[in-house]
Amino acid sequence: MVVGVLVEIQNKRVDKIFDYLVPDDLKNSIKVGFRVVVPFGRMELDGFIVTIYDNYSNKDTLKSIIEIIDSEIVLNDELLLLGKEMQKITLSPLISCYQVMLPKALKAKHGKKMSIKYDIFYRLNPDKDIVVSSSSQQKIVEMLKEKEKIIRKDLLEISSSSLNTLLKNEIIIEEKMEHYRLNYSNYNFIKKELTSEQQKVVDEVIANDSNNYLLYGVTGSGKTEVYMEIIDFYLREGKTCIVLVPEISLTPQMIQRFSERFGDMIAAIHSGLSDGEKYDEWRRIVRGEASIVIGARSAIFAPLKNIGVIIMDEEHSESYKQSDSNPRYHARDIAFLRAKTHHCSIIFGSATPSLESMARALKGVYKLLELPHRVNGKSLPHVDIIDMNIASKKMKGYFSFELKNAVDKCLSRNEQVILLLNRRGYSSFITCKNCGYTFKCPNCDISLTYHKSSNTLRCHYCGYGEKVYDQCPKCSEPSLNKLGVGTQKIEEELQNIFPNSKILRMDYDTTSRKGMHEKMIEDFKNHQYDILLGTQMVAKGLDFSNVTLVGVINADTTLNIPDFRSSENTFSLLSQVAGRSGRSNKEGKVIIQTFNPDHYAIYYSSKYDYLSFYKKEMNIRKQLKYPPYFYLSIIRINGKDSNIVYQESLKIKRSLERNLDHVIILGPSVASIFRVNNIYRYQILLKYKNEEEIYFIIEKIINHYKNQSKVNVDVDFNPLQLL
Ligand code: ADP
Numbered sequence: 054m055v056v057g058v059l060v061e062i063q064n065k066r067v068d069k070i071f072d073y074l075v076p077d078d079l080k081n082s083i084k085v086g087f088r089v090v091v092p093f094g095r096m097e098l099d100g101f102i103v104t105i106y107d108n109y110s111n112k113d114t115l116k117s118i119i120e121i122i123d124s125e126i127v128l129n130d131e132l133l134l135l136g137k138e139m140q141k142i143t144l145s146p147l148i149s150c151y152q153v154m155l156p157k158a159l160k161a162k163h164g165k166k167m168s169i170k171y172d173i174f175y176r177l178n179p180d181k182d183i184v185v186s187s188s189s190q191q192k193i194v195e196m197l198k199e200k201e202k203i204i205r206k207d208l209l210e211i212s213s214s215s216l217n218t219l220l221k222n223e224i225i226i227e228e229k230m231e232h233y234r235l236n237y238s239n240y241n242f243i244k245k246e247l248t249s250e251q252q253k254v255v256d257e258v259i260a261n262d263s264n265n266y267l268l269y270g271v272t273g274s275g276k277t278e279v280y281m282e283i284i285d286f287y288l289r290e291g292k293t294c295i296v297l298v299p300e301i302s303l304t305p306q307m308i309q310r311f312s313e314r315f316g317d318m319i320a321a322i323h324s325g326l327s328d329g330e331k332y333d334e335w336r337r338i339v340r341g342e343a344s345i346v347i348g349a350r351s352a353i354f355a356p357l358k359n360i361g362v363i364i365m366d367e368e369h370s371e372s373y374k375q376s377d378s379n380p381r382y383h384a385r386d387i388a389f390l391r392a393k394t395h396h397c398s399i400i401f402g403s404a405t406p407s408l409e410s411m412a413r414a415l416k417g418v419y420k421l422l423e424l425p426h427r428v429n430g431k432s433l434p435h436v437d438i439i440d441m442n443i444a445s446k447k448m449k450g451y452f453s454f455e456l457k458n459a460v461d462k463c464l465s466r467n468e469q470v471i472l473l474l475n476r477r478g479y480s481s482f483i484t485c486k487n488c489g490y491t492f493k494c495p496n497c498d499i500s501l502t503y504h505k506s507s508n509t510l511r512c513h514y515c516g517y518g519e520k521v522y523d524q525c526p527k528c529s530e531p532s533l534n535k536l537g538v539g540t541q542k543i544e545e546e547l548q549n550i551f552p553n554s555k556i557l558r559m560d561y562d563t564t565s566r567k568g569m570h571e572k573m574i575e576d577f578k579n580h581q582y583d584i585l586l587g588t589q590m591v592a593k594g595l596d597f598s599n600v601t602l603v604g605v606i607n608a609d610t611t612l613n614i615p616d617f618r619s620s621e622n623t624f625s626l627l628s629q630v631a632g633r634s635g636r637s638n639k640e641g642k643v644i645i646q647t648f649n650p651d652h653y654a655i656y657y658s659s660k661y662d663y664l665s666f667y668k669k670e671m672n673i674r675k676q677l678k679y680p681p682y683f684y685l686s687i688i689r690i691n692g693k694d695s696n697i698v699y700q701e702s703l704k705i706k707r708s709l710e711r712n713l714d715h716v717i718i719l720g721p722s723v724a725s726i727f728r729v730n731n732i733y734r735y736q737i738l739l740k741y742k743n744e745e746e747i748y749f750i751i752e753k754i755i756n757h758y759k760n761q762s763k764v765n766v767d768v769d770f771n772p773l774q775l776l
């Protein structure tokens with residue numbers, strides 16, 4: 054027997070199928086989709102079996118596979134096919150497409166296989182007469198007569214020696230059962246009576262089996278409730294469902310809502326899980342024990358069968374695109390592929406749909422569904438914009454008089470506050486006050502970021518780190534300025550202004566320990582804290598009924614990022630965070646501090662006027678030839694020798710110019726960070742109307758460079774950032 058194996062080689066575009074013999078003793082257990090260990094040159098590598106050959110001539114020269122890694126199929130037929138389609142649309146190595154589908158535990162180097170946990174139970178042996186010789190043995194037997202099987206630890210409490218004797222005499226028998234690390238036993242099938250607006254949406258969706266919908270519903274309009282009702286319908290039809298949410302809003306609250314309604318039918322996959330927990334969840338899905346998968350981007354690959362609906366909540370979120378490594382896929386495109394296979398519907402939901410999606414909906418490519426009102430019947434909270442050009446002249450710290458005043462009032466009514474520190478694009482650098490020295494990464498052209506908790510400087514690109522000393526390395530003066538605008542610093546100021554309030558700080562530092570995120574949300578919900586201060590984490594998905602004030606300390610950071618989507622991202626962030634206020638029966642309020650009070654993204658978000666924002670932004674995109682009017686692609690050319698990289702980039706550009714007519718070709722230009730990990734990076738940007746025209750040229754270029762070691766050429770179709 055001969056099989057074709059796709060081997061995993063790090064950092065290489067080998068991407069070829071190699072053939073191996075299967076030794077006789079493994080023949081019966083081998084299947085397509087298993088992982089195996091194979092000899093490769095002098096190495097042993099992992100790989101996926103992608104074919105089993107019926108007839109094979111010339112077997113003699115083949116090597117044999119060494120061992121089979123799995124006992125269950127890792128990639129089923131659908132996923133094997135999906136990988137190939139993904140390879141085509143992203144032009145990335147096939148092996149990377151398969152790797153991205155699997156949980157980390159299944160990607161681990163061979164030898165380090167993930168453990169499966171078991172519980173041990175005992176039951177009476179029906180074939181044996183009961184003979185006991187002590188009172189504790191008697192007790193154990195009585196217990197087992199009453200309850201068919203009992204877990205080991207409960208019986209150990211009676212007497213471990215009696216337990217052993219009974220086992221030795223075969224009066225009781227042992228049974229091992231797999232123990233999943235997570236459980237969702239706490240459910241009660243809570244279901245809310247839907248409003249007529251919600252019901253209408255549900256009815257529309259379930260009336261059709263395969264359709265694409267854009268659900269445009271304001272924050273607090275009950276989208277999640279609608280999703281659950283639709284899922285309920287498909288479960289009754291015997292189908293399964295995928296719910297994608299951005300990692301940042303995959304909060305314990307969200308999982309709790311789903312698990313309260315659907316119990317252990319859900320499998321939730323998120324970064325808060327250990328590798329073991331993810332592995333367990335994944336196996337529950339494979340075995341058909343979970344019918345609803347909730348997770349971030351990669352959950353789109355959940356090995357479910359018979360999918361009834363795919364839901365993409367907060368569909369505008371950038372986290373749905375894998376931007377930093379191959380395969381550079383968008384979960385939306387994978388959803389289309391899977392929906393085609395399963396003949397199922399897709400629902401894209403958002404309070405601030407991406408321009409692309411709204412444009413499609415208005416053209417009728419997606420069916421537009423709307424939830425224009427909040428479930429609580431109240432209007433969206435009033436937004437005050439504070440012009441910091443004026444206000445900042447009268448203030449010392451980060452809080453305007455108006456914001457302080459509003460917090461004060463809110464606290465005096467015993468209500469709660471959420472404060473957003475918009476940190477994206479911002480880093481805490483260290484500079485020397487005396488000579489202006491800044492710390493740079495020795496491998497990358499970028500400043501190091503200061504981490505207060507460990508007192509270190511770190512590079513966020515290559516992982517380089519160094520300790521910080523008080524003296525400047527250049528001028529030797531003890532004058533290093535470590536104060537970035539961190540949440541920590543604002544927390545200190547806030548505590549000074551409101552000494553009696555309890556403040557909860559939520560950022561990457563305070564939530565990195567396992568379980569902390571959950572605990573914080575629970576504590577805030579139980580009003581153990583008055584103010585929740587945090588980064589983007591506090592902006593999305595949270596639902597606290599007692600929060601009546603949301604404050605944005607600095608609205609401008611996202612706006613200042615030099616990217617064509619910065620207005621869109623700012624609009625949606627502000628709309629999202631504003632939506633955390635006044636979600637229940639109390640009136641809410643929002644205060645936004647900004648140096649750009651007249652900017653349309655800020656102005657329209659304060660009026661919740663999505664459609665005006667949409668029109669204005671579409672106009673700008675049209676003028677500047679950006680999506681959704683034009684497609685974009687970036688070709689990235691990287692290598693160790695900057696001169697060679699540049700020369701090859703020029704060649705690529707010329708070849709593009711020769712072959713393409715109606716395409717705008719920009720570059721080659723240096724990437725926003727020219728050098729990362731001692732690799733130099735150039736890029737060429739393409740703007741075009743016709744996707745097919747460029748696809749074949751780019752494919753040719755990538756294939757041409759596939760086996761060259763001097764430069765590495767990748768493409769990112771429809772990139773979300775140009776940086
Ligand atoms: P969205 O996802 O659109 O922001 P949610 O689904 O989180 O909205 O709903 C907002 C709040 O309203 C939640 O607390 C939710 O439990 C509640 N809610 C949603 N639908 C209903 C309903 N039909 N009846 C009562 N409460 C509802």
Ligand code: ZN
Binds near residue numbers: 494497513516517
């Ligand atoms: Zn670095």
